[in-house]
Amino acid sequence: xxxxxxxxxxxxxxxxxxxxxxxxxxxxxxxxxxxxxxxxxxxxxxxxxxxxxxxxxxxxxxxxxxxxxxxxxxxxxxxxxxxxxxxxxxxxxxxxxxxxxxxxxxxxxxxxxxxxxxxxxxxxxxxxxxxxxxxxxxxxxxxxxxxxxxxxxxxxxxxxxxxxxxxxxxxxxxxxxxxxxxxxxxxxxxxxxxxxxxxxxxxxxxxxxxxxxxxxxxxxxxxxxxxxxxxxxxxxxxxxxxxxxxxxxxxxxxxxxxxxxxxxxxxxxxxxxxxxxxxxxxxxxxxxxxxxxxxxxxxxxxxxxxxxxxxxxxxxxxxxxxxxx
Amino acid sequence: xxxxxxxxxxxxxxxxxxxxxxxxxxxxxxxxxxxxxxxxxxxxxxxxxxxxxxxxxxxxxxxxxxxxxxxxxxxxxxxxxxxxxxxxxxxxxxxxxxxxxxxxxxxxxxxxxxxxxxxxxxxxxxxxxxxxxxxxxxxxxxxxxxxxxxxxxxxxxxxxxxxxxxxxxxxxxxxxxxxxxxxxxxxxxxxxxxxxxxxxxxxxxxxxxxxxxxxxxxxxxxxxxxxxxxxxxxxxxxxxxxxxxxxxxxxxxxxxxxxxxxxxxxxxxxxxxxxxxxxxxxxxxxxxxxxxxxxxxxxxxxxxxxxxxxxxxxxxxxxxxxxxxxxxxxxxxxxxxxxxxxxxxxxxxxxxxxxxxxxxxxxxxxxxxxxxx
Numbered sequence: 001x002x003x004x005x006x007x008x009x010x011x012x013x014x015x016x017x018x019x020x021x022x023x024x025x026x027x028x029x030x031x032x033x034x035x036x037x038x039x040x041x042x043x044x045x046x047x048x049x050x051x052x053x054x055x056x057x058x059x060x061x062x063x064x065x066x067x068x069x070x071x072x073x074x075x076x077x078x079x080x081x082x083x084x085x086x087x088x089x090x091x092x093x094x095x096x097x098x099x100x101x102x103x104x105x106x107x108x109x110x111x112x113x114x115x116x117x118x119x120x121x122x123x124x125x126x127x128x129x130x131x132x133x134x135x136x137x138x139x140x141x142x143x144x145x146x147x148x149x150x151x152x153x154x155x156x157x158x159x160x161x162x163x164x165x166x167x168x169x170x171x172x173x174x175x176x177x178x179x180x181x182x183x184x185x186x187x188x189x190x191x192x193x194x195x196x197x198x199x200x201x202x203x204x205x206x207x208x209x210x211x212x213x214x215x216x217x218x219x220x221x222x223x224x225x226x227x228x229x230x231x232x233x234x235x236x237x238x239x240x241x242x243x244x245x246x247x248x249x250x251x252x253x254x255x256x257x258x259x260x261x262x263x264x265x266x267x268x269x270x271x272x273x274x275x276x277x278x279x280x281x282x283x284x285x286x287x288x289x290x291x292x293x294x295x296x297x298x299x300x301x302x303x304x305x306x307x308x309x310x311x312x313x314x315x316x317x318x319x320x321x322x323x324x325x
Numbered sequence: 326x327x328x329x330x331x332x333x334x335x336x337x338x339x340x341x342x343x344x345x346x347x348x349x350x351x352x353x354x355x356x357x358x359x360x361x362x363x364x365x366x367x368x369x370x371x372x373x374x375x376x377x378x379x380x381x382x383x384x385x386x387x388x389x390x391x392x393x394x395x396x397x398x399x400x401x402x403x404x405x406x407x408x409x410x411x412x413x414x415x416x417x418x419x420x421x422x423x424x425x426x427x428x429x430x431x432x433x434x435x436x437x438x439x440x441x442x443x444x445x446x447x448x449x450x451x452x453x454x455x456x457x458x459x460x461x462x463x464x465x466x467x468x469x470x471x472x473x474x475x476x477x478x479x480x481x482x483x484x485x486x487x488x489x490x491x492x493x494x495x496x497x498x499x500x501x502x503x504x505x506x507x508x509x510x511x512x513x514x515x516x517x518x519x520x521x522x523x524x525x526x527x528x529x530x531x532x533x534x535x536x537x538x539x540x541x542x543x544x545x546x547x548x549x550x551x552x553x554x555x556x557x558x559x560x561x562x563x564x565x566x567x568x569x570x571x572x573x574x575x576x577x578x579x580x581x582x583x584x585x586x587x588x589x590x591x592x593x594x595x596x597x598x599x600x601x602x603x604x605x606x607x608x609x610x611x612x613x614x615x616x617x618x619x620x621x622x623x624x625x626x627x628x629x630x631x632x633x634x635x636x637x638x639x640x641x642x643x644x645x646x647x648x649x650x651x652x653x654x655x656x657x658x659x660x661x662x663x664x665x666x667x668x669x670x671x672x673x674x675x676x677x678x679x680x681x682x683x684x685x686x687x688x689x690x691x692x693x694x695x696x697x698x
Contacts, residue, residue, distance in 0.1 A: 040470065084672035093409050093470050095672035097617055098664050105660030106357070113361040113653045243474055250471055290486040297475040301457075304467035313468070 005147045011271050013154035016163065017229065019267025021046065021238070023166045024221030025245035026252070026259050027173055028214035034177065034254060035210030036190040036316040038092040041081055041099030042218055043242025049074040049222025051107035054121035054233030055114070057128040057226075066128070066227050071219030077103065078215030079208075086207045089320030100242075108235045119235030121226075130160035130228035160228040162220060167260075169217070174256040186210055190314035193321045203321045218242075247300040254314060266296045333678070337685055343624055343670060345677050350665040357661055363651055375646025376639040382646070384515065384528020388600065389612075390631075390638035391530065392592045394537040396609070396616025397634050398544050399589040401625035405548055406581035407561035412458060412473030413589040413613030415480030416451040420590030421608035422487060423450030424597040425502050428509055436511050436598075443598050444536070444591065451590020452583040454480060459582030463575035469582075477613075485606050492604065502604040511599035533595035540588060541627040547584070548627075557581050589613065611660075618663050621671040637663070 025042040032039040049070035057066030077099050084095040111119035135157035141149035177183040189196045189206045197203050225241075226233045248266055252258035273292025280286045333342070355365035376386045396413045403410035423446035431439045458472035487493075488500035495503075504510075511532060515525035548554040560567040560577040567574055592612060597604050615637055622636070623629025644659040669676070 084668065088673055088676050090672035090674065094621065094667060098668035098672055101660050101664030101667060105657045105664055108657035109655055109661060112655045240478060243478065247475060288486055288490065290482040294479055294482045297478050301472055301475050304472060305461050306465050
């Protein structure tokens, strides 16, 4: 049993860390899509943010400045998306695709032009990063508390501030959506914008607020990737995480607590996949690492197919709002 | 893409507006070049000379054009049916598996004998990968954008798995199949035309280019000159009206996605049978996404698509040359331009419409023509 715990607890710890970018991006998508703006540009926004975080933290030596810069860049990309899909009622999918390419191309181009390291930003010292925080009593817990201590040290303690922020975001999002006037309006504008408009509330303003919130969250996600999980920006470092987050959002049926659970599950699959590489499982034998990589997508497709409940998006998502004349 | 407007004369709607959009995209790209303190005019010159200045450069340009025509047509056919096929990357990858299976099975046979089978395999495998998202959309109402994205990732993991564990070259760690023999591999135009005194150098353009041109004609005939094409356009513009006209939208979704996947699949003939001569993990190399830009820019019309694909061919080849001459500007510049084209010709495609409407509404004679027509 001890062996099992010794194996599984570090995997859970790394699952938590791997799920953080998914969580931020997924909640960004949640705000945006609940307001009726489909966002497949999560990937691009996180990537742009990661680059900004890496570059700005390098020049200022401050992780907080990196975070601020990342949020700023991510909001800019959000506003491009908003301008195209809210103001000009353009196709939201097309706009999202454009943002993904813009971020992927610009970060690599500027990274090479400015730093000449194949699109990387320079390596950061620890002082310019968000470092793991050790909770009180870690040393004694490791020695005295057995498996519980192990869990405390590896899973509860030892993460950067952004990790805890991501988990605080979950109940806050739920509360904002379900218990505040803004949340009610936000959900209404995603289901029935005409009703909101009739009530004298600006559909465009609400949707802009939603995409800006999405920008802030993607900014945090990108920051985590570049200056908390690693110590530099690497080209295309989001590596599809924005799309897995999108899958998680669909899988969670656009609900905050399910979204958290799904992101943790997908993070766990990721962690387990790399941990189990080359080690055979009991009864099943060796599982190719590709199976773990493919599972989030397969699960989402199966869910979308309606075999395990039905994922129904907000009614007005993806539909530009036109006032009746 | 083709939101026909009653306010604008067709010439403005189909020529002026897209051209203005693309020019905006290029101006924005020029600003990016300025931002990294290089001269945009110099950049354009290098790109054009690199892409069109030599027969070899032109050969490379046409090779890229070939792929972009296939993916552009693929996105366009789906779009006519009101669908957004964002999955050409994955469909091309799976088609690559099909082409590899067929060509390796017939390895040693002359290429002209194998080609029809390779084409068939490419289309069938590409269509098969498009079928599942199509079926899910048609019968289960799952959003095709999400499912095709998922299927891109699934195809990418599938092909790595197959190349590492099943189809890979014996005794090699590299994720690739063994090379095709010279007899089976589709010869390049450079080799075919050398006896005629035309020197295309090492450029990879090959007879697949002719298949791409034929595909343009076939799609044009299909969309505007067949009953099925009419049904596709009707279902795409107004699904309710289509139902009243006796058209089954679910059937149209599936058929148009099969055609779309099949067209993308042809890219694999170009890559696997001709250019690479083997199956590698990344078959489409981003061409699937370029297809979105190409279809938007070409307004889903085969002629427009061919022209847009050629333009992107110039960008890709010119961009490669550019990175040699100005090391500060990497090939990522092309991705930026591509993004700006998608943004300004696609998502912001109607930004200038009100302005153009104001300009052209001042001319009563044109308005009169419109009402008569």
